[in-house]
Amino acid sequence: MDFAELIMFVVRLLAGTGVFLVGVQLLTANIEQLATQRIKSLFEGTADKRLVNVGIGAAATALIQSSGVTTVLIVGFVNVGVINLYQATAMIMGANIGTTITAQIAALSAFPVTTYIQILIFIGIMMSMACKSDNLKRGGMILAGLGLIFIGLSLMSDAMKASRDAIQGVFETVTNPFLLFLIGIVLTALVQSSSATTSVIIAMSVAGLTVGTGGNEVLYLILGTNIGSCVTALMSSVTAGPNARRAGLIHLLFNTFGSLLFLVLLLCWPGFMAHTFQRWFPSVATQIAMFHTFFNVTCTVLFLPFCGLFVKVSQLLVREQSFPEAPTYLDERMLSSASLALSQLEKELVLLADSAMEAFRGAYRSFQTRDKALIPPTQRQIEEANTRAQSIINYLIRLSAQSKLSEEESISKLYNDVGDVMRIAEIADNFTKYTARVTDQGLEFSKNGQGELAQMVAQVEELYRLTREYLEEKSPELLPQIDQAEEAVDGLRKSSIDNHIRRLNLGECKPECSGVFINMVSNLERLGDHLTYIAGSAVPARGQKG
Numbered sequence: 001m002d003f004a005e006l007i008m009f010v011v012r013l014l015a016g017t018g019v020f021l022v023g024v025q026l027l028t029a030n031i032e033q034l035a036t037q038r039i040k041s042l043f044e045g046t047a048d049k050r051l052v053n054v055g056i057g058a059a060a061t062a063l064i065q066s067s068g069v070t071t072v073l074i075v076g077f078v079n080v081g082v083i084n085l086y087q088a089t090a091m092i093m094g095a096n097i098g099t100t101i102t103a104q105i106a107a108l109s110a111f112p113v114t115t116y117i118q119i120l121i122f123i124g125i126m127m128s129m130a131c132k133s134d135n136l137k138r139g140g141m142i143l144a145g146l147g148l149i150f151i152g153l154s155l156m157s158d159a160m161k162a163s164r165d166a167i168q169g170v171f172e173t174v175t176n177p178f179l180l181f182l183i184g185i186v187l188t189a190l191v192q193s194s195s196a197t198t199s200v201i202i203a204m205s206v207a208g209l210t211v212g213t214g215g216n217e218v219l220y221l222i223l224g225t226n227i228g229s230c231v232t233a234l235m236s237s238v239t240a241g242p243n244a245r246r247a248g249l250i251h252l253l254f255n256t257f258g259s260l261l262f263l264v265l266l267l268c269w270p271g272f273m274a275h276t277f278q279r280w281f282p283s284v285a286t287q288i289a290m291f292h293t294f295f296n297v298t299c300t301v302l303f304l305p306f307c308g309l310f311v312k313v314s315q316l317l318v319r320e321q322s323f324p325e326a327p328t329y330l331d332e333r334m335l336s337s338a339s340l341a342l343s344q345l346e347k348e349l350v351l352l353a354d355s356a357m358e359a360f361r362g363a364y365r366s367f368q369t370r371d372k373a374l375i376p377p378t379q380r381q382i383e384e385a386n387t388r389a390q391s392i393i394n395y396l397i398r399l400s401a402q403s404k405l406s407e408e409e410s411i412s413k414l415y416n417d418v419g420d421v422m423r424i425a426e427i428a429d430n431f432t433k434y435t436a437r438v439t440d441q442g443l444e445f446s447k448n449g450q451g452e453l454a455q456m457v458a459q460v461e462e463l464y465r466l467t468r469e470y471l472e473e474k475s476p477e478l479l480p481q482i483d484q485a486e487e488a489v490d491g492l493r494k495s496s497i498d499n500h501i502r503r504l505n506l507g508e509c510k511p512e513c514s515g516v517f518i519n520m521v522s523n524l525e526r527l528g529d530h531l532t533y534i535a536g537s538a539v540p541a542r543g544q545k546g
Contacts, residue, residue: 009159012155012158012159013156013159015155015159016152016153016154016155016156016157016158016159016203017152017156017196017200018152019148019151019152019155020148020149020152020153020155020156020196020199021152021191021193021196022145022148022152023144023145023146023147023148023149023150023151023152024102024145024149024193024195024196025145026141026142026144026145026148027142027145027146027149030138030139030141030142030145050090050304050307051090051304052090053087053090053091053094054090054091054093054094054097054300054304055094056091056094057070057074057090057091057092057093057094057095057096057097057098058094058095058097058098059094059098060073060091060094060095060098061094061095061097061098061099061101062098062101070091070095070098070099071092071095071251073334073340074088074091074092074095074247075088075244075247075248076244076331076332076334078243078244078246078247079241079243079244079247079331082329082344084243085243085246085247085250085311085314085315086307086308086311088247088250089247089250089254089307089310089311090304090307092247092250092251092254093254093299093300093303093304094300096226096254096255096296096299096300097293097296097297097300099194099195099229099296100289100292100293100296102195102198102199103195103198103199103202103288103289103292103293104289104293105146105149106149106153106195106198106199106202106203106285106289107202107283107285107286107288107289107290108150117146117147117150118147118150118151118154119147120143120144120146120147121143121144121147121148121151122147123140123143123144123147124139124140124141124142124143124144124145124146124147125140125144126140127139127140127143128140128141128144149199153199153202153203153206156200156203156204156207157203157204157206157207158207174211174217175213175217177216177217177220177263177266177267178220180211180217180220180221180224181220181221181223181224181259181263182224183221183224184197184220184221184222184223184224184225184226184227184228185224185225185227185228186224186228187200187224187225187228188224188225188227188228188229188231189228189231193229194225194226194228194229197221197225197228198222198225198288198289198292201218201221201222201225201288202285202288202289205218205284205285205287205288206284206285210284215270215271215272215273215274216266216269216270216271216272216273218273218288219262219266219272219273219288219291220263220266222288222291222292222295223259223262223263223266223295224259226255226258226259226295226296227252227255227256227259229255230248230251230252230255230256234248234249234251234252242318242319245318246311246314246315246317246318247314249314249317249318250310250311250314253310253313253314254299254303254310257299257303258295258296258298258299258302258303261299261302262295262298262299273287273291277290277291277294327351328348328351328388328391329344329345329347329348329351330344330345330348330391330392330395331344335395335398335399335402338399338402338407339407341395341399342399342407342410342411342414345392345395345396345399345414346414346471348388348391348392348395349392349414349417349418349421349471349534350468350471350472351388352385352388352389352392352418352421353421353424353464353467353468353471353534354468355381355384355385355388355425356382356385356421356422356424356425356428357424357464358381359378359381359382359385359424359425359428360424360425360427360428360431360527362374362377362378362381362428363375363378363428363429363430363431363432363435364431364457366378366431366432366435367431367434367435367438367520368450368454370435370438370439372435372436372439375432375435375436378428378432379429379432381428382425382428382429385421385422385425386422386425389418389421389422389425392414392418393415393418396411396414396415396418399411413537416533416537417533417534417537420530420531420533420534421530421534423526423527423530424527424530424531427523427524427526427527430519430523431520431523434516434519434520437516438516441512443510443512443513443516444510444513445509445513445517446503446508446509448499448503448508449496449500449503449509449513449517452492452495452496452499452500452521453496453517453520453521453524455492456489456492456493456496456521456524457524459485459488459489459492459528460489460524460527460528460531462485463482463485463486463488463489463528463531463532464531466478466481466482466485466535467482467531467532467534467535470482470535471534471535478535479535479536482531482532482535483532485528486528486529486531486532489524489525489528490525490528492521492524493521493522493524493525496517496521497518497521500514500517500518
């Protein structure tokens with residue numbers, strides 16, 4: 001092979017690889033959009049049963065056709081505390097099984113029928129152009145992506161067939177198992193996709209190329225791709241919390257131990273391929289794909305009982321931070337799926353509301369005790385709420401930039417909810433100012449006035465309890481109770497002001513206290529209004545009417 005032929009071979013091979021990756025990207029992105037609710041339901045169905053979590057990981061990966069995406073999502077869920085490390089370990093094992101689907105699809109390129117599958121590109125593009133439904137458009141792009149995958153595989157195979165003699169001479173000389181193992185790791189780490197590397201290896205087999213003597217050598221490459229696939233999750237977890245880094249490490253440990261175990265098996269059994277998969281399946285492409293599936297299923301079966309051990313090792317290697325960060329449900333990994341991101345934002349909104357209400361409670365305690373020393377801690381809580389609110393807004397902006405029209409309404413509601421929660425923080429700030437005024441001027445409230453304020457605050461707390469429960473459970477039965485609680489707050493405001501005016505006429509209350517008292521009960525009524533607005537804008541659970 002001269003230099004010009006080498007250049008042409010590289011160009012055609014890279015072109016085929018590029019078409020293949022575009023097809024995988026189209027397939028993954030559009031399946032993820034269509035299946036996002038199913039994926040969300042899968043992860044919400046997590047349990048302590050290991051087999052269930054293996055199934056969740058495998059099903060999610062089979063749906064979105066990418067173990068990298070699934071593992072990144074798992075790392076993200078661990079980072080925000082949705083799932084624990086024990087659940088994540090089993091899910092990662094399941095994701096390794098799910099990713100073998102891509103290799104099985106690639107193996108179909110060895111059969112003549114795949115030539116006709118390529119027409120799916122035309123059918124898919126026409127569907128995308130002609131259909132008005134977003135789901136049908138995505139379905140069309142899925143078909144187009146599937147067609148591109150086979151065209152990419154065909155281009156790679158054709159490039160290799162054209163230079164088969166020269167390439168075969170190179171591959172025949174590479175027989176060192178450890179070198180092949182390392183090549184598999186490096187190539188997969190570079191492209192960050194074990195599916196892509198495995199599919200290239202399958203395309204080589206379709207072109208009639210063999211690695212080494214045609215025995216176990218190709219399997220060493222496959223084992224290497226398994227370790228190289230951990231790069232995506234590790235990179236994703238670098239900037240995350242300790243548990244997310246542990247999840248990435250568990251992925252690496254599981255894949256490494258499994259690959260090394262099979263490496264030893266293949267070294268001890270040189271005729272493994274000849275005595276097993278070469279006997280069972282006529283096509284070399286199918287043999288490779290089936291080994292890939294067999295390897296991942298076997299490793300899962302062997303290591304599933306040791307999930308706890310993987311977790312303990314990861315905890316020993318990744319220590320807790322000296323200064324734990326404030327809990328948050330926001331994670332950049334979730335931005336790839338709007339439905340999952342919105343679900344996390346709803347949970348973050350609850351944390352923001354807790355923060356604002358805690359600031360209000362601190363402000364009210366400072367008023368009750370006439371203790372100005374409690375004002376600075378309350379102000380810090382208000383600042384923390386402001387910081388969390390800004391983080392939510394920044395996250396919403398990023399999500400809005402890549403969201404679909406159907407998701408804009410939910411995003412807009414969350415913007416409004418953040419504003420309503422921050423009104424609670426402003427009311428807390430108002431209460432600190434009333435406390436400062438009362439203490440500086442030596443104002444004294446009647447026992448009846450203080451009791452009415454306490455009664456109104458208690459009713460606001462009940463309203464918040466119901467609102468918070470509704471945000472978490474989306475149970476429509478709570479909405480009438482929320483309305484009744486809000487009406488009770490309004491009623492208490494009116495009766496408190498009426499009673500205060502009566503006490504003024506009787507001389508039981510001092511006129512100089514009127515401004516503060518009326519402002520406080522009005523602020524409490526506003527707080528109740530904002531809580532009701534938040535509950536009213538929350539999206540009911542699927543299948544329920546709000």
